[in-house]
Amino acid sequence: MKIYLKPYRSKLVLIAFLVFLQALLQLTLPTLLAELVDVGIANADVSYIVQVGLWMLLITVVTVAVTVCSGYQTAKLTSSVALTIRERLYASVQGFSLQEYRQFGHSTLLTRTTNDVQQVQTILSLLLKTMLLAPMMFIGAFILSVTKNLMLSFILIAPLPIIILIVIWFAKKGGTLFASLQKRVDQLNLTLREGITGIRDIRSFNQVDRERERFSEANESYRNSAIHVHQLMIYLTPIMMFILNFSIVALLWFGSLQLNTGELQVGDLMAFIQYAMYILFSIMLTSVLFVSFPRASVSAKRILEVLNAEPTIKSPTYSLTPEQQSSLRFANVSFQYPSAEKSVLKNVTCTIADRKLTVIVGGTGSGKSTLLQLIPRLLDVSAGNIVMGGIDLRNVNQEALRNAVTFSPQNTQLFSGTIENNLRFGSEDVSMQQIDRALSIAQSESFIKELPEGINTTLTQNGKNLSGGQRQRIAIARALIREADMYLFDESFSAIDAGTKRQILDELLHELNESTVVIATQDVGISKRADHILVLDEGEITGEGTHHELLQTSAIYHELATTQLEEGTS
Amino acid sequence: MKNQDSKIQWGTLKRLLSYLLPYRFRLLTVAMTSVLSTLFLILGPFVLGLVITTLFEGMVNNGGIDFYRISQLLLGLAALYLFSVYLSYIQEYLMVGVAQHVTYTLRHELHHQLMKLPIAFFDRVSTGDLMSRGVNDIDKISSTLQQTLTQTITSLMTMIGVVVMMLIISPLLTLIVCITLPLSILITKRIIKYSQVQFRQQQQALGALNGYIEESYTNHPLIQSYHQGEDMKSKFTPYNASLFEANWRSQFLSGLIVPLLNLLNNVIYVVVAIIGGIFVVQRTIAIGDVQALIMYIRIFTQPINRVANITNTIQATIASAERLFQVLDISMPTSDYGSKVPEGRGEISFERVSFQYDANKPILKDINVKLKAGEDVAIVGSSGAGKTTLALLLLRFYEANEGSVSIDGLDITSIDDEVLRRMTSIVMQDTWLFSGTIRENITFGLPLATEDEVITAAIKARADAFIRKLPNGYDTHLDEQASGLSEGEKQLLSIARVMLSDPRILILDEATSNVDSRTELQIQKGLQQLKQGRTTVTVAHRLHTVRHADRILVMHDGQIVEDGSHESLIENGAYYRHLFLKEQQNSM
Known part of the structure; x- marks a missing residue:
């Protein structure tokens, strides 16, 4: 995490200096007080007392000014570090391919970007405020006490090794305990989230009680673990207090022995007690830090995991813009998730012709979606290559590629905001006419018109206030608005009723006459219109050709067609 | 309008406190032990002062130091510290349990309510927001409960105790010290007025940022394939920046309270040192008493600082509790079910x-x-x-x-x-x-x-x-x-x-x-x-x-x-x- 402080090196030095000054100034107060007692009071010199007092006052004011300055610098610095970490995290996630994205899961990415960063920021500001102040106070108080009396100084630091051992023990123990607590937090959050997202199924399966039990279990396990951790950690303060208070008692005893022999003056002893208080204070601060450290280090680890995740897909070192962008050649393409046992795609070799409609049909889990996702490089091939207009996709500039290819994912993804904003996603400057045209092709004009505010209607999270078919139609319009050479639709018509679907396809294919269109579907009604059909089965291409050819040559396609047509006609 | 706001807040606070009711005996024990432990803690400097006076007098009178008295005092002091430490451990121990049990109950109630709410509710509410209430807001309440309650009791006790002790030592000097109180309150209030605005802005900015991130992470595949990563990043910047602004401001402003109170305190400290010194010279006060007073002033600062912090925390906690209670209070008309059992034909x-x-x-x-x-x-x-x-x-x-x-x-x-x-x-x-x-x-x-x-x-x-x-x-x-x-x-x-x-x-x-x-x-x-x-x-x-x-x-x-x-x-x-x-x- 240190590298995030690097750009602020000069500021850190400034803060360290200010804190140093603050410690130094604060420490002069007891010294002056000792003077006041031993010289002023002992000699009954009122003007001396006032003089020293005024010095003390001045130092106080300066100390506060310094503290405010360092507080300002610290607040700014820690906030900027948090800002930078959030920005990097967000950028890092934006660079993720689907592979890393799935590995983490979006809910943990969210907590890592916000909560964990906050934890780190808290500890950082604690670190700057106390980690610097505490040792300086400690060292300063110790040096000053040594100049006053060597023997008593040793009494002051005698318990230090014990304290260090105790703190180390607590930090270690706390580390493991907090790590396990964090796991329980994750489990608790997961259960809560599942309870919310699965509420419909939980209700309909009459499992509310069981879900409650499941949550109670997670809740209880968290509570017990939290009690366990905290009840251990609260030992720390009393133990510290005990040790430190006893060293003050010891200080007084040995101090009075020395007073008796005249080696020490009363004012010095008073100053010593003040130093002891400062030392006590600094050790307490450090122990607080140590208690919160394990928690923050867990967060830091979680952040680093995201930042250090190497995106499997790298932007090409040299970028090319293919002249002919819309024909594709798959040569021996295989794809396998790193942890998976079997490949999703095996040795796929095929051609997607320029300005033609290619339909990929195949059963559930046949690899259709994966095949489409390889084209805009949401995923990268594990073996083989995909060539676009003579250039391997991995050598094509990513922006150029994704501008040339418009991909509509299987799950319709919409943003909260107006319908218009959703349509303008990825192509902000399009004219209203273009939008209207796309909406009319997607057969969405009429239902949008019926909405209370038309195209300015605000969609809720993921467009939940629309029906599945309506969402898909908006997604289709959004894809059309983006002018590309190649359009990929992944089951983008599945929730639309037959009549509307037919109208959309008619107009869409007419509109995209000059573009390459690839549709992954199970709908023979769509594949019939295709210039070329690829039949995928368990990751392999088992047949290709036109509808009529495949009816003869592919058993799978034949079966698919007959089941659908038989149902449609008889 | 403002009055109304604070009224609602009191209601929320009361309601939050009502969750503590089942633990009243434990809380009573906590209260008693904190009273006792503070008492012992407060007696400490007094005994310390007696030690110093005995030493000083022994030096001044040339009659030698009364070691028997010193050893007795020191033994007493050690016992006081021991008790105080032990008692403060007990109260912390109990409070950890209470805090965790209460938040357990809150989480339980939230989940219970969620399981009960009609589906129409979930059609409208974002999962991220509900999660945030169930996780972040309850977390906030938990940490506040664990720390604030004992701190409030001990702080108040310490303040009262310290004032009493100081009055015993020197009413005049106590009067000077007590000027600190209204001034401290004034300073704290002033700063909180500004910092609270920033805190609220910070929570808002955080909420907005959260929403933006949630959505863009959910729609990751789409953003990737539309190559909008850069665009999303640039839209992220203002959210991030406004969080940064509110963040450092609130941190800085709330961080001002402690140094400013310290300023006040150190000024009083110096004034007491000067006046006390003069009094010692005039022999109207013992040197040990000045020492004790100075220590009391140090102790006096802590509860004031804490109370200042606590008011800050409580404000934030009430905001969190409000968000939680909002969900708990939603009453939608599905809740009534009958008890009849159909024959099971399925008509x-x-x-x-x-x-x-x-x-x-x-x-x-x-x-x-x-x-x-x-x-x-x-x-x-x-x-x-x-x-x-x-x-x-x-x-x-x-x-x-x-x-x-x-x-x-x-x-x-x-x-x-x-x-x-x-x-x-x-x-x-x-x-x-x-x-x-x-x-x-x-x-x-x-x-x-x-x-x-x-x-x-x-x-x-x-x-x-x-x-x-x-x-x-x-x-x-x-x-x-x-x-x-x-x-x-x-x-x-x-x-x-x-x-x-x-x-x-x-x-x-x-x-x-x-x-x-x-x-x-x-x-x-x-x-x-x-x-x-x-x-x-x-x-x-x-x-x-x-x-x-x-x-x-x-x-x-x-x-x-x-x-x-x-x-x-x-x-x-x-x-x-x-x-x-x-x-x-x-x-x-």
């Missing part, structure tokens, strides 16, 4: 049923239809016609605004909710699987199912084959997003789940829309088996999938416009024929 009747979300946008208009027990009924119609809503009324996911829905002649509002849900099962378009094994996911509705039953259900749902291909078969663990399974495979699992739970009434809400036709046909065979002797309501947008249904209800614009078998509708139903021909053309 369904809709009488004059109307439903709407918004007053001006009716979804269902005056639906009148009766379904016989064991009938296989399909609902078809264009998207947005109200098909799904009609089916979901049966599960009371939504409540009819007018009219009544009944099963076996009983109005569903009079039926026991568990009975109602045991009778009816649904397979939805969006599958929900939870993290756990495949087996746990299948046995979701029937946790005690035997291995044979599970496998039979999976075979019927055509899920057995792909499950066996997974690395650990039925024991394969699914993660949060069930990655590794395709949409269709997930759907097959949820169908197996329904197979197992064996309901009287089956609702299929476009259940097979994510499954390919081949798989769909296989499932249909299984479903056909399952439909035997059950009332089945199938919501479909592909007409061919429901051709064999006993009866088809054709919906248009919130009304049932046609009703009959496929054959009779083809002959007599103009709208159905129109839909059917459109689909035929499409697949030709």
Whole structure:
């Protein structure tokens, strides 16, 4: 995490200096007080007392000014570090391919970007405020006490090794305990989230009680673990207090022995007690830090995991813009998730012709979606290559590629905001006419018109206030608005009723006459219109050709067609 | 307006405190031990002062130091410290338990409420926001409870105790010290006024940022394929920046309180040192008393600082508690269930049923239809016609605004909710699987199912084959997003789940829309088996999938416009024929 402080090196030095000054100034107060007692009071010199007092006052004011300055610098610095970490995290996630994205899961990415960063920021500001102040106070108080009396100084630091051992023990123990607590937090959050997202199924399966039990279990396990951790950690303060208070008692005893022999003056002893208080204070601060450290280090680890995740897909070192962008050649393409046992795609070799409609049909889990996702490089091939207009996709500039290819994912993804904003996603400057045209092709004009505010209607999270078919139609319009050479639709018509679907396809294919269109579907009604059909089965291409050819040559396609047509006609 | 605000806040605080009621005895112990431990802590400097005075007098009087007295005092001091430390441990120990138990209860209540709220609530609220209330807000309350309560008691006790002790030592000097109090309050109030604004802004900025991130992470595949990563990043910047602004401001402002109070305190400290010094010279006060006073001033600072911090924390905690109570207080009209048990035939009747979300946008208009027990009924119609809503009324996911829905002649509002849900099962378009094994996911509705039953259900749902291909078969663990399974495979699992739970009434809400036709046909065979002797309501947008249904209800614009078998509708139903021909053309 240190590298995030690097750009602020000069500021850190400034803060360290200010804190140093603050410690130094604060420490002069007891010294002056000792003077006041031993010289002023002992000699009954009122003007001396006032003089020293005024010095003390001045130092106080300066100390506060310094503290405010360092507080300002610290607040700014820690906030900027948090800002930078959030920005990097967000950028890092934006660079993720689907592979890393799935590995983490979006809910943990969210907590890592916000909560964990906050934890780190808290500890950082604690670190700057106390980690610097505490040792300086400690060292300063110790040096000053040594100049006053060597023997008593040793009494002051005698318990230090014990304290260090105790703190180390607590930090270690706390580390493991907090790590396990964090796991329980994750489990608790997961259960809560599942309870919310699965509420419909939980209700309909009459499992509310069981879900409650499941949550109670997670809740209880968290509570017990939290009690366990905290009840251990609260030992720390009393133990510290005990040790430190006893060293003050010891200080007084040995101090009075020395007073008796005249080696020490009363004012010095008073100053010593003040130093002891400062030392006590600094050790307490450090122990607080140590208690919160394990928690923050867990967060830091979680952040680093995201930042250090190497995106499997790298932007090409040299970028090319293919002249002919819309024909594709798959040569021996295989794809396998790193942890998976079997490949999703095996040795796929095929051609997607320029300005033609290619339909990929195949059963559930046949690899259709994966095949489409390889084209805009949401995923990268594990073996083989995909060539676009003579250039391997991995050598094509990513922006150029994704501008040339418009991909509509299987799950319709919409943003909260107006319908218009959703349509303008990825192509902000399009004219209203273009939008209207796309909406009319997607057969969405009429239902949008019926909405209370038309195209300015605000969609809720993921467009939940629309029906599945309506969402898909908006997604289709959004894809059309983006002018590309190649359009990929992944089951983008599945929730639309037959009549509307037919109208959309008619107009869409007419509109995209000059573009390459690839549709992954199970709908023979769509594949019939295709210039070329690829039949995928368990990751392999088992047949290709036109509808009529495949009816003869592919058993799978034949079966698919007959089941659908038989149902449609008889 | 402001007054009103603070009134509401007091109400929230009171309500939050009411959760502490069951622990009142523990809290009483905590209060007593904190009183005692503070008392001991306060006596400390006093004894220390006595030691110093004895030493000083011994030096000044040249009579030598009274070591016997010193040793006695020191032993007393040691005992005081020991007790105080022990007591403060006890109170912390108890408070950890209380805080964790209270937050446990809050979380429990939230979850309980969520399980109870009508589905319509979840249609409108974002998961991220609910999660934030359940996690961040409760967390805030937890840490406040754990720290603030003992701190408040000890701080108040310390302040009172210190003032008493100082009065005993020197009323005049105490008066000077006590000037600190109103000044401190003034300073704190001033700063809080500004910092509170920044805190609120910070929470708002955080909320906005959270929302933005949640959405962009959810839509990651789309953003990637539209190559909008850079654009999303640049839109992220202002959210991030406004959080940064509010963040450092609130941090800096709230951080001002302590140094400013320190300033005040150190000034008093110096003044006491000067005046005390002069008094010692004039012999109106003992040197040890000045020492004690100085220590008391140090001790006096801590509770003031703490109280200042506590007011800050409590403000934030109340805001969090409010957000939590908002959810707990939502009362939506589903909560009443009857206790009647239908005979279990599975007859369904809709009488004059109307439903709407918004007053001006009716979804269902005056639906009148009766379904016989064991009938296989399909609902078809264009998207947005109200098909799904009609089916979901049966599960009371939504409540009819007018009219009544009944099963076996009983109005569903009079039926026991568990009975109602045991009778009816649904397979939805969006599958929900939870993290756990495949087996746990299948046995979701029937946790005690035997291995044979599970496998039979999976075979019927055509899920057995792909499950066996997974690395650990039925024991394969699914993660949060069930990655590794395709949409269709997930759907097959949820169908197996329904197979197992064996309901009287089956609702299929476009259940097979994510499954390919081949798989769909296989499932249909299984479903056909399952439909035997059950009332089945199938919501479909592909007409061919429901051709064999006993009866088809054709919906248009919130009304049932046609009703009959496929054959009779083809002959007599103009709208159905129109839909059917459109689909035929499409697949030709």
